[in-house]
Amino acid sequence: MLICFLTLVALIPTSSSINPGVKVRLTEKGLEYGRVLGIAALQQKLKSIKIPDFSGKQKVSPIGKVEYSLTNIQIVNVGLPQSSVALVPGTGVGMSVANALISLHGNWGVKFLQVIKDSGTFDLNVNGLTISTSIGIKSDAMGRPEVSSGNCAASVGSARVKFHGGASWLYNLFSQFIDKALRNAMEQQICPLVSKAVSDLNPHLKTLNVVAKVDQYAEIEYSLVSSPNISKPAIELNLKGEFYNIGKHQEPPFAAAAFSLPQQNNKMLYIGISAFTANSAAYVYNKAGILSLYITDDMIPKGSPLRLSTRTFGVFVPEIAKRYPGLMMKLLVKAEKNPITTFEPNNMTVQATAGVTAYAIQPNGTLSPLFVLNVDTSVTTNMVVSGMKLAGSVSLNKMTVTLGTSYVGQFQVRSLDNILQLLMKMVVIPRVNVQLAKGYPLPALGKMSLQNTELQVLKDFMMIGTDVQFKG
Known part of the structure; x- marks a missing residue:
């Protein structure tokens, strides 16, 4: 994430304050180029979200407990239409993504009344995804820059499910809990991926010709x-x-x-x-x-x-x-x-x-x-x-x-x-x-x-x- 931006920045003080022989200024135009490349990199990272198979039980009136399972869940598309990078004077860098979209496809199955089973596939469109994070930078033992993410927050807005297969009367019954379950699963995945995307910059930053x-x-x-x-x-x-x-x-x-x-x-x-x-x-x-x-x-x-x-x-x-x-x-x-x-x-x-x-x-x-x-x-x-x-x-x-x-x-x-x-x-x-x-x-x-x-x-x-x- 933000590979170009952070690669250009390399914000690490490595010695005492003296007058520099060389100065480098990264302008807003440079930041914008970094944002474009960084968002493309983040988009690829989010496509790698792995939502594990999961199952559970839900009490549904009037038929009682319904056992459900969601399996083979795959990310098929990620859209990041709105993003921004902000400089916090004297502090560091903040990045945010708004109104993002993630589309998923998977299999569903239910069992109730001990013997009745049904299954099919589903498509889920998650809208209103927001991500915000700050980027912390420090020096490694060799005096080169090293980055890490902090204060990451991710939230999923609405979700719209379209079911395929199975009895139609089950759809509404099933949708009562699939939305919350998948949103929670994704929210738990996003910030670790953001952190991984930032830490993946470190091999690039180590190429700085100190x-x-x-x-x-x-x-x-x-x-x-x-x-x-x-x-x-x-x-x-x-x-x-x-x-x-x-x-x-x-x-x-x-x-x-x-x-x-x-x-x-x-x-x-x-x-x-x-x-x-x-x-x-x-x-x-x-x-x-x-x-x-x-x-x-x-x-x-x-x-x-x-x-x-x-x-x-x-x-x-x-x-x-x-x-x-x-x-x-x-x-x-x-x-x-x-x-x-x-x-x-x-x-x-x-x-x-x-x-x-x-x-x-x-x-x-x-x-x-x-x-x-x-x-x-x-x-x-x-x-x-x-x-x-x-x-x-x-x-x-x-x-x-x-x-x-x-x-x-x-x-x-x-x-x-x-x-x-x-x-x-x-x-x-x-x-x-x-x-x-x-x-x-x-x-x-x-x-x-x-x-x-x-x-x-x-x-x-x-x-x-x-x-x-x-x-x-």
């Missing part, structure tokens, strides 16, 4: 950091949204700043991803030591006039060609500190500071250092939603180069600007984009897919607005 692996170096944690904010129009969830090194959850030397999602309602779901999440990724990858790259001449397109050699660089720094004539070169580009991501309206920028160390490759393979440059770069980032991942690409915005250390005497660094920019565009940025194109997993449950997705870059965060579809 820790989502990104690659061999990093994973993202999507546990909740505070209780959900439940209000009349929406439910807002606060997720940690933090990258960690695989198997080592060490907090970065910075914390998430507070941010708020704008009040938009045309999508089922909104996901806000803060700069903290992006910056925690940079911290993790830098700590893993992979924000570095050796650039060699074979990485440069063959048709390029730029070659990574002392001859090329000697044009701009003559001392290089003089001391190391005719040698190939190698550059080590390495982040000197964590790249910083900032979000401004319609603009996501990453600022990075790297050291570029140039080496001449000696005939015996040893490396002779030539110089070290300090390079400050700014790249513009374009993010897209690809399946259940957030992917992206970057393009060079601007770059500033200063000399750090020279082993070939002083020289004008400006003369190398064009070479370094070409190397950034031809080698470094394409490799960064290959990694970004692989994407990073978004918070998800089960066979969830995103539809009609839109992405906005706002102040201090980006926001994904999307509809959601669940496949069985």
Whole structure:
């Protein structure tokens, strides 16, 4: 019951209250989609009602005691024309069904005056069935959501019986007790089925990617950091949204700043991803030591006039060609500190500071250092939603180069600007984009897919607005 709704909600606080890196808002449109799927699931559950054979005795004037039996009772149809899901601010979720219909078919038999027997079949239409329940949610031992139903109430309104077979004068006599007996039997079955339908959600909820692996170096944690904010129009969830090194959850030397999602309602779901999440990724990858790259001449397109050699660089720094004539070169580009991501309206920028160390490759393979440059770069980032991942690409915005250390005497660094920019565009940025194109997993449950997705870059965060579809 309410599989989509509760799957989207996952309302479990699993850690102390801190600012989230990721926020998720489920809107009224999302709740309505969940209600439709949930009622369909409940309808299937109610079709599984098993009413056991039962019999009894009833004193009927003027013939005395009548023994009766009802056997092989089957549900043939369930209709749930009216249903609603309501958010109780600060509390939880309530669900109700009204004016439901259940149709049954079975066999009846009677015996009276010790020897007289009669039997036949019957069809029973039960109208005015109402169901109401609340849904309680808690955390399991692994910090994933676990649901249960509470305060369930079910009542059956009127019942209309149509008998087939047997003596017609028995029908009215028999109907005096069949209505009450079957209504009681159904009422006793409904709430346990509702409870079972809710508990059947737990295997689905356990698919929540609380820790989502990104690659061999990093994973993202999507546990909740505070209780959900439940209000009349929406439910807002606060997720940690933090990258960690695989198997080592060490907090970065910075914390998430507070941010708020704008009040938009045309999508089922909104996901806000803060700069903290992006910056925690940079911290993790830098700590893993992979924000570095050796650039060699074979990485440069063959048709390029730029070659990574002392001859090329000697044009701009003559001392290089003089001391190391005719040698190939190698550059080590390495982040000197964590790249910083900032979000401004319609603009996501990453600022990075790297050291570029140039080496001449000696005939015996040893490396002779030539110089070290300090390079400050700014790249513009374009993010897209690809399946259940957030992917992206970057393009060079601007770059500033200063000399750090020279082993070939002083020289004008400006003369190398064009070479370094070409190397950034031809080698470094394409490799960064290959990694970004692989994407990073978004918070998800089960066979969830995103539809009609839109992405906005706002102040201090980006926001994904999307509809959601669940496949069985």
